[in-house]
Structure formats: C-alpha cells, structure tokens
Amino acid sequence: MNLLWINITDPAFLTPLLLTLKVAGLATLWALVLGVGAAYALSRRDFFSRDFLDAVFTLPMVMPPTVLGYYLLVFIGRRGIIGHWLQETFGVTLMFTWQGAVIAATVVAFPLVFKSARAALEGVGAQYENAARTLGQGELAVFLRVSLPLAFRGVLSGGMLAFARAMGEFGATLMVAGNLPGKTQTLSLAVYSAVQAGNNALANTLVLIISIVCVVILVTTSKLLKPRH
Amino acid sequence: MKIEVDIVKRLRSGEKEFLLRSQFSTTDRALVLFGPSGSGKTLTLRSIAGMLSPDEGCIRINGDVLFDSAAGINVPTRQRKVGYVFQNYALFPHLSVRENIGFGLKPLFGRLGHREGERIEELMEVFGLAALATQKPAALSGGQQQRTALARALATSPKLLLLDEPFSALDQPLRVRMRRELSRALKDFDIPLIMVTHDSDEVEAFAETIVVYHHGRVEEVHSARDFQTSEASLTETLRSQVARAYL
Numbered sequence: 001m002n003l004l005w006i007n008i009t010d011p012a013f014l015t016p017l018l019l020t021l022k023v024a025g026l027a028t029l030w031a032l033v034l035g036v037g038a039a040y041a042l043s044r045r046d047f048f049s050r051d052f053l054d055a056v057f058t059l060p061m062v063m064p065p066t067v068l069g070y071y072l073l074v075f076i077g078r079r080g081i082i083g084h085w086l087q088e089t090f091g092v093t094l095m096f097t098w099q100g101a102v103i104a105a106t107v108v109a110f111p112l113v114f115k116s117a118r119a120a121l122e123g124v125g126a127q128y129e130n131a132a133r134t135l136g137q138g139e140l141a142v143f144l145r146v147s148l149p150l151a152f153r154g155v156l157s158g159g160m161l162a163f164a165r166a167m168g169e170f171g172a173t174l175m176v177a178g179n180l181p182g183k184t185q186t187l188s189l190a191v192y193s194a195v196q197a198g199n200n201a202l203a204n205t206l207v208l209i210i211s212i213v214c215v216v217i218l219v220t221t222s223k224l225l226k227p228r229h
Numbered sequence: 230m231k232i233e234v235d236i237v238k239r240l241r242s243g244e245k246e247f248l249l250r251s252q253f254s255t256t257d258r259a260l261v262l263f264g265p266s267g268s269g270k271t272l273t274l275r276s277i278a279g280m281l282s283p284d285e286g287c288i289r290i291n292g293d294v295l296f297d298s299a300a301g302i303n304v305p306t307r308q309r310k311v312g313y314v315f316q317n318y319a320l321f322p323h324l325s326v327r328e329n330i331g332f333g334l335k336p337l338f339g340r341l342g343h344r345e346g347e348r349i350e351e352l353m354e355v356f357g358l359a360a361l362a363t364q365k366p367a368a369l370s371g372g373q374q375q376r377t378a379l380a381r382a383l384a385t386s387p388k389l390l391l392l393d394e395p396f397s398a399l400d401q402p403l404r405v406r407m408r409r410e411l412s413r414a415l416k417d418f419d420i421p422l423i424m425v426t427h428d429s430d431e432v433e434a435f436a437e438t439i440v441v442y443h444h445g446r447v448e449e450v451h452s453a454r455d456f457q458t459s460e461a462s463l464t465e466t467l468r469s470q471v472a473r474a475y476l
Contacts, residue, residue, distance in 0.1 A: 127319040130280045133306035134313040135333030136385055144337065149323045 006201045013205055015182055016190035023098060023186055024166040027105035031162045034106070035113025036155055040143065043121045054118075061111035065171025068107055072176050076103065094176070101177035101184050105169045109162035116161070120154025121147055157221040164217045168210065230421040231256050232389075236276055236286035236296070249273070249283075249445045257437035257452065258421040263429070263470070264442030270425040271316075273442075274391050277423065278313050279306035290389060312382030312390040312420075317398055318374045320366035326377050327353065327362040333385035352380040356414070371399045372407055379411065383418055390415070392424040396431060408434050429467040441470055 006013055038057055042050055060068055076083040076094045086092045094100040124147050132142045148155070170188045177184035179193060187206055194203040231254070238249040249269040262270040275281040277288055279295065287297040295304045320329050330352055334345040341349075353359045356376040366374055375395060382390060395411065396404045412434055415422060424435055432439055441449045449470075453463060 125319070127315055127317075128321060130278075130306070131313065131315060131319040131321070132332065133280075134278055134309075134311060135381070136307045136310075137333070137337075138307055141337040145332075146321060150321075 003201055004204060006205050008205065010202075012190075012199075012202055016185050016187050016206070017209065019098060019184075020167055020186040020188075023101045023105055024163055024169075026102045027109050027166040027169075028159055028163040030102070030106040031109040031113045031166070032155070032159050035110050035158065035162070036117045036148075039114050039117035039121055040147070043118055057114050058111045060107050061115075065108060065169070066175060069104065069172035069175030072104060072107065072172060076100070076176070096178045096180060096184060098177065098184055101169075101173045101186065104172040104176045105166035108169050108172055109166040112161040112165055113155070113158040116158030117151065117155045120151035120158075123154070124150045153224050157224045160217050160221050160224075164214050167213065230258050230389075231289075231291055232260065232421075232423070233287070233289040234273065234277065236273070236283035236288060238272060238276065238281065238283045240272075247445055250447070251276070251442075252286075252447055253438075253440045253450050255438045255450070255452075259415075259435050259437040260421075260423045260440065261432045261436035261438070262423065262425045262440050262442060263427070263432050263436075263467070264448075265427055268442035269445040270427075270442050271393055274393055274423060274425050277389075278311050278391055279304060279309050310385075310388045312385065312387035314375075314378050314382050314390070314392045314395050316394045318366075318378035320374060320377055320381070322366055325363050325365060326358055326369070329366065329377055330358075330380045330384050332381060348384065352384055355417070356380045372403050375399065375407055376410075379414065383420070387420070390420050390422040392422060394425055394427070396426075396428070429464070429471055432467055433463060439467075443473070 008014070038053075042054060042057075074080050076086070078084065078087060078093060078095055083094060086094065094103060128146050128150060129142050132146045137145065167186075168188050169186070170192070173184070173186060174189065179185050179189045181190075181193070185193065187210055191203055191206045191210070194200075194206060233254040235252045235254075236249070237251075240247045240249070247269075249272050251269060251273045262273060264270050272281060276283050277290075277295070282303055283296060283298065285298040287299070288295045294300070294302050295309055296302060321332065324332065327349060331341060331345065331349045334348065335341050350359070353362055356379065358373065358376060358380065361369060361373060361377075366377065369377065375398070379395075396407060399407055408431065422435070424431065426432060437453050439449075439451045439453065440447055441451070451463075451466065
C-alpha cells in the first residue's frame with residue numbers, strides 16, 4: 001500500500017469528491033441567481049435601506065462560519081422558524097442532509113457573487129440601457145439583452161469565486177449537515193477526518209486536488225477580469 | 230407635426246443648483262436646440278425621450294401627451310416611439326453592426342421575422358454598412374459608428390428622431406461630409422427631428438425652427454422662414470447669439 005497517495009478511483013476519495021462537486025455546483029447556481037437578482041435590485045433603485053441591505057448581503061463574507069451555521073440552525077433547524085414549518089407541512093428536514101449542505105454553501109458563497117455582480121452592473125453605462133429603452137425594450141429585455149451581457153465577465157468571475165468558496169466550506173456545513181461519510185462529508189470535511197484518523201495518503205490526495213482546483217479558478221478569474229484591449 | 234414642450238426641472242449637484250425652464254411650440258419638421266454646453270438643451274431632449282422626468286409641465290407631440298405632471302402622465306421611454314442618437318452613439322459593444330441595427334426589431338425570445346430581416350439588410354445598404362455587418366462597434370470609424378447609430382434609431386420607424394450633438398465626436402472634414410449625408414438620409418426617410426447642437430453651421434444645415442438656450446432658459450425662438458423675408462440674416466443672428474452666450 002502506498003503511504004503517500006491513494007488511487008483516485010478509491011471510493012474513500014471519489015465519494016466526497018462527487019458529493020462536493022454536486023453541493024458546490026448547486027450552491028453556485030443558487031448564489032448566482034440570488035446574488036445577481038439582489039445586485040440588480042440594489043443597483044436600480046435608490047431606497048433608504050439600500051446601504052443596510054448591502055451590509056446584510058455582505059455579512060456572510062466576514063462572519064465566522066460557525067456563527068452562520070448557528071443562524072442557519074435557528075432558521076432551518078428542526079425547531080427553527082422555517083425548519084419546523086417544513087417538518088410539519090411536508091415532513092421534510094434539512095438537517096444532516098446534503099441539501100442542508102447546499103444551503104450552508106449557498107449562504108457563504110452568496111456575497112462573492114453579489115459583490116462582483118453589483119460592481120459589474122453599476123459599471124454598465126446607463127446610456128446603453130436608455131438606448132435599449134428608446135428602441136422599445138421593456139425592463140426585462142433591457143436586463144437580459146444589455147445589462148447582463150455587458151456585466152457578464154464580472155458575474156462569471158464572481159460565480160467562479162463562489163464555486164471555490166462553496167467547495168471549501170467547512171464550519172457552517174459541519175453545523176448544519178454534519179460530517180457523515182457518504183452522505184454529507186464533502187472534501188474539506190474528509191480532509192479533517194483523514195488527518196484525525198492518521199490517513200495521510202488520503203489527506204495528501206484530497207489536499208492536492210483541492211489546491212489544483214482553487215489555483216485554476218483564481219488564474220481563470222484574474223484572466224476574466226483583466227480589461228480587454 | 231406639432232411639438233409642444235413646457236417643462237421645469239430642478240437639478241442639484243452638491244452646492245450648485247440648475248434650473249431648467251424649457252418652453253416652445255412648433256409645427257416645423259426640423260427643430261434645432263441651440264446654445265452653449267450646460268444651457269439645458271440636452272436635458273430638454275432627454276425629457277422628450279423620457280430618460281429624465283421633469284418636475285412639472287407637459288410634453289405633447291401631435292396632441293399625444295407624453296408627459297403631464299398635472300394629470301400624472303409619464304409615458305415610459307419604450308412606448309414613446311422616439312428614435313434617439315446619442316452624442317457618443319451608445320452602440321451596444323457586445324453586438325455586431327447587424328445586431329445593433331436589428332436590436333429594436335428582435336423580440337426578447339424568438340427570432341427575427343422575415344420582413345424585419347429584410348429591413349435591416351435594406352438599412353445597412355442605404356447607410357453603406359453592408360460590408361461591415363458582422364463587425365463590432367469598436368472596429369468601426371467614427372463616421373461608420375454614426376451611421377450605425379442612425380440606422381438603429383430609424384429601424385423601429387419612430388415618429389420623431391432626436392439627435393444629441395450628432396457630429397461632435399467627428400473631426401472637422403468628416404463632420405462636413407456626415408452633415409451632408411445625414412440631411413440626405415433624413416429627407417429620404419421623411420422624419421421630423423429635434424437636434425441639439427452648439428455649432429452654428431449645423432443650425433444652418435438643418436433648422437426650420439431654432440430654439441436658443443441660455444442658462445437653462447429658452448431665450449428666443451426663430452423660424453428659419455422668417456429670415457427669408459426679413460432683412461436680418463440667419464448667420465448674423467446666430468453669430469450674435471454665440472457671442473452673447475460666451476460673454
């Protein structure tokens with residue numbers, strides 16, 4: 001048995017990898033939809049609670065993941081405000097499920113999409129949007145045909161950062177979804193368990209894969225954000 | 230064509246306050262708003278297009294109310310049926326010349342109709358853009374950009390064409406040529422227009438009615454026809470206006 005690396009077809013490695021891709025992929029999708037929506041709403045209207053909402057939406061970026069996990073327990077936990085209702089009405093619980101892990105990852109990834117989408121949307125000249133309006137376009141068409149395509153690179157780079165963040169999510173996920181091998185154990189949780197168990201070969205392989213993915217994402221993002229000439 | 234504008238708009242930026250009081254009415258088909266920069270011409274044009282909401286007053290075109298503060302009417306830009314050529318053209322940078330011109334004809338979901346497709350090809354032909362159909366705006370010269378912007382504005386068959394300093398982004402020799410091209414195209418399309426400019430040559434080339442702005446107010450309204458019968462020459466009058474404006 002190799003003590004340094006394990007075979008990448010080993011289920012001990014493959015199972016958390018596939019689960020992580022599923023959780024991080026779905027969380028990124030949700031973060032994109034919600035983040036771009038929130039950024040659009042805030043860049044459009046000048047209401048007095050705008051700065052407050054901006055702060056609230058950015059909060060998950062600076063708060064300790066365990067605190068976020070605690071908030072999530074308050075909301076979607078078995079006795080939580082939404083969790084209790086879900087349990088009563090549908091008999092569904094999100095605690096200790098991979099869906100719960102998706103929610104935790106979405107919350108931590110959301111601000112990354114929100115911040116970059118907001119900057120990108122505000123960078124789109126009002127003139128292009130006005131030009132589209134004089135050409136008979138409604139607000140949805142203006143957004144989909146002008147604002148979003150022109151802000152696309154910023155939104156995409158935010159989405160990639162969100163994916164990297166969702167992939168590495170540990171604290172909130174642990175509190176909401178636990179660390180159940182084969183069920184809610186994602187890569188970063190698997191690294192922790194492997195180190196605790198003294199399985200260095202597994203830890204090495206997991207760490208290497210995570211590092212490669214993160215480097216690729218960061219390099220691509222900085223390429224996306226470089227101004228074109 | 231009857232255009233009636235009577236609006237008031239207060240704008241504040243920091244300590245400074247700007248008061249626009251714009252009032253004129255005309256039945257001529259070519260109207261030029263003339264005056265130094267910062268005198269309120271462009272604000273008036275933006276109000277007519279619906280990009281800026283006046284504080285009070287009304288705007289009517291052929292009797293259709295576009296804005297009326299007393300009646301609480303403010304028709305959204307997309308329903309006003311006005312073509313707008315921006316000072317720096319505002320061509321969509323992510324779309325080709327063909328897609329820019331067809332922008333207002335294409336539905337949000339779905340494809341261009343056959344007739345619309347033909348109209349786009351026809352417009353590109355008329356404005357000499359056929360060879361550039363697949364180019365992005367960044368690859369075009371200033372004159373080509375202007376023609377694309379004009380074709381795009383005319384594609385949706387607006388009732389009225391608004392032009393904001395359409396020649397200011399061009400250098401002098403090109404400006405003279407484009408001025409000739411534009412006035413020819415406008416005759417072909419037979420569309421009423423309102424043009425904003427601070428260049429007296431452009432007033433002479435296009436105006437039937439001249440509205441002179443100064444410090445946010447309409448100072449004078451002249452009809453070009455008056456000058457054909459009176460002693461005063463249009464050039465002289467404009468020159469004295471310019472001299473006063475920059476005093």
